[in-house]
């Protein structure tokens with residue numbers, strides 16, 4: 246595969262709260278907006294990179310720009326009283342223990358690990374819990390490798406946020422793949438392993454190889470599909486273009502195919518703009534070139550994508566690039582949910598209208614789907630009682 250030669254090679258660099266005064270794009274915020282960002286990001290960490298800042302966000306439409314809402318915490322995501330107290334502390338330059346205690350209290354009130362994510366459905370092998378695994382639906386085991394527990398950028402609506410804020414006992418990750426392999430040998434009903442995070446595509450090619458290769462072993466012939474849950478195509482498509490080990494990653498995907506397994510990219514796209522850059526199109530072309538399939542999924546989120554046209558346009562672009570619309574979710578009951586939530590009946594109207602605007606090829610999407618402790622619940626109609 247050829248690398249583009251006539252372009253600068255973008256190198257991955259992430260920016261967070263401590264870069265607020267240094268990132269050139271953020272100097273376009275007003276003083277008030279910048280203070281609000283400093284206050285909100287004490288509780289809700291943000292992480293962005295040059296691709297998002299330069300190619301995705303429309304800086305002439307701040308704060309309403311959907312990608313800005315997707316990646317930067319907003320005042321309205323916090324309880325007003327909390328926000329005002331934090332803002333006050335930021336203005337007075339109080340960044341020590343008092344601030345940390347206040348932030349910690351707010352975190353504990355935000356329902357980390359919804360739907361029993363941490364304690365339920367952890368499988369066992371020889372009476373030992375297989376850490377970093379979750380086995381809820383018969384065919385599919387989830388695996389959370391420890392090196393994949395961050396992302397190329399954070400979504401403000403993410404339900405995995407506890408993993409990112411350094412509250413240690415809230416973390417949930419596996420050290421190695423050995424225990425998983427032992428478990429799978431005893432469970433031939435499992436056809437799919439879904440490697441997830443965070444975003445497993447933050448892992449180096451060699452870590453990815455150490456996770457995926459053992460799963461291709463002939464003793465696990467019942468395993469047909471390796472899925473990777475990722476937002477890399479939206480947040481850092483250069484992973485497949487200019488990252489130092491881009492070619493190694495693609496070669497690993499080739500090998501999955503060569504060993505008769507399907508690699509399924511469960512790609513998270515929140516907005517059509519993420520599919521509109523040359524880098525994203527080229528990255529998708531390369532991933533598909535390995536024989537992988539790309540299936541797409543995202544939640545419906547107020548301020549980001551709560552309009553039918555946004556979804557129909559997103560699906561049209563996905564189809565044009567060879568991806569298959571797969572899931573559409575209802576936002577989870579965690580983090581700044583009051584800011585993002587869309588009523589179920591309205592979500593259903595958005596989905597129905599969006600589906601009516603696209604060709605049959607996009608009607609592969611399932612949803613609105615809602616994750617709850619017993620499993621995924623499909624919202625499929627509105628009914629009036631009495």
Ligand SMILES: *Cc1c(COP(=O)(O)O)cnc(C)c1O
Nearest residue numbers: 379381382385386387439616621
């Ligand atoms: C969604 C989900 C899966 C995968 O379900 P599919 O419908 O097969 O895509 C597996 N495990 C858990 C816990 C899930 O939430």
Ligand code: SF4
Nearest residue numbers: 396399400403443476
């Ligand atoms: S990419 Fe996924 S795991 Fe990462 S912040 Fe966004 S929703 Fe969360």
